Amino acid sequence: MSKVSEPIRVGVLGARGKVGRAMCDAVEAAADLELVARIDKDDALDTLVATQAQVVIDFTHPDVVMDNLRFVVEHGIHAVVGTTGFDEDRLETLRGLLADAPQVGVLVAPNFAIGAVLSMRFAAAAARFYESVEVIELHHPHKADAPSGTAYRTAGLIAQARREAGVGESPDATTAELDGARGASVDGVRVHSVRLAGLIAHQEVLLGTEGETLTIRHDSMDRMSFAPGVLLGVREIAARPGLTVGLDPLLDL
Numbered sequence: 471m472s473k474v475s476e477p478i479r480v481g482v483l484g485a486r487g488k489v490g491r492a493m494c495d496a497v498e499a500a501a502d503l504e505l506v507a508r509i510d511k512d513d514a515l516d517t518l519v520a521t522q523a524q525v526v527i528d529f530t531h532p533d534v535v536m537d538n539l540r541f542v543v544e545h546g547i548h549a550v551v552g553t554t555g556f557d558e559d560r561l562e563t564l565r566g567l568l569a570d571a572p573q574v575g576v577l578v579a580p581n582f583a584i585g586a587v588l589s590m591r592f593a594a595a596a597a598r599f600y601e602s603v604e605v606i607e608l609h610h611p612h613k614a615d616a617p618s619g620t621a622y623r624t625a626g627l628i629a630q631a632r633r634e635a636g637v638g639e640s641p642d643a644t645t646a647e648l649d650g651a652r653g654a655s656v657d658g659v660r661v662h663s664v665r666l667a668g669l670i671a672h673q674e675v676l677l678g679t680e681g682e683t684l685t686i687r688h689d690s691m692d693r694m695s696f697a698p699g700v701l702l703g704v705r706e707i708a709a710r711p712g713l714t715v716g717l718d719p720l721l722d723l
């Protein structure tokens with residue numbers, strides 16, 4: 471007779487936020503998961519221990535996410551993290567925390583939408599074939615950070631692919647510009663941030679060379695687009711101790 475396994479006990483941090491609310495709904499709708507804690511600003515993280523949460527989902531704010539992770543790692547709770555702001559320094563700090571808790575797994579991904587993960591891959595694959603490349607990210611006007619975490623990662627992957635292929639910088643003869651007109655340079659790649667009411671999360675990678683251009687565009691039209699990737703992380707993270715960056719390995723990419 472096959473054994474029925476217990477549902478995974480999940481806590482959501484940022485539970486009243488835009489993404490947190492959608493993740494609570496997604497966890498509640500999944501038969502193999504149980505939502506045991508909804509934590510938002512000023513709620514006690516101890517609730518996670520009292521409710522025996524096994525995995526947390528964090529969609530909070532770049533300013534607080536490291537404190538949340540310190541707490542959960544120290545208490546042996548796995549984490550699936552969508553909150554942005556993870557530069558190399560933060561990832562290194564996280565690796566240090568995890569070194570003292572070798573059984574704990576933390577997944578940090580700048581974007582959990584499957585199409586966004588694929589579009590980053592496509593952009594990295596295309597980058598060496600084009601002279602020019604720029605990234606435009608477009609989001610709702612309540613977003614705290616710019617450029618987006620996805621744009622940072624996309625630009626980083628593009629820059630790495632171009633370096634490995636020996637491709638030089640995108641040509642740009644600008645000698646006079648208004649501050650910000652050419653966007654921000656992320657690892658040498660120009661990134662432009664649009665904030666517009668009515669949008670959710672969107673990104674275009676523009677590539678150009680003699681006689682042709684290629685545009686790689688992804689659109690999240692609903693925050694539920696992040697749920698399949700997050701739930702995949704929740705189900706798999708206990709089997710992946712240490713730090714995992716990006717959803718790619720969970721998708722066998």
Ligand SMILES: NC(=O)C1=CN([C@@H]2O[C@H](COP(=O)(O)OP(=O)(O)OC[C@H]3O[C@@H](n4cnc5c(N)ncnc54)[C@H](OP(=O)(O)O)[C@@H]3O)[C@@H](O)[C@H]2O)C=CC1
Pocket residue numbers: 483484485486487488489490509510511512529530531532534551552553554555579580581582583619696
């Ligand atoms: N990786 C991915 O796929 C995605 C990542 N994101 C990222 O997720 C993060 C959240 O986005 P979004 O939901 O739009 O933002 P919101 O501001 O809507 O939600 C964040 C929530 O976290 C709460 N919060 C603040 N501090 C704490 C704390 N210490 N503990 C628990 N909760 C806290 C906020 O409360 P209050 O408002 O009172 O401060 C708010 O309710 C951002 O960094 C965003 O870029 C977003 C979408 C997808």
Ligand SMILES: O=C(O)C1=N[C@H](C(=O)O)C[C@H](O)C1
Pocket residue numbers: 554580581609613614617618619620621670671672
């Ligand atoms: O704040 C958002 O909304 C989003 N944040 C993430 C990012 O900064 O890349 C992911 C997605 O773009 C939505």
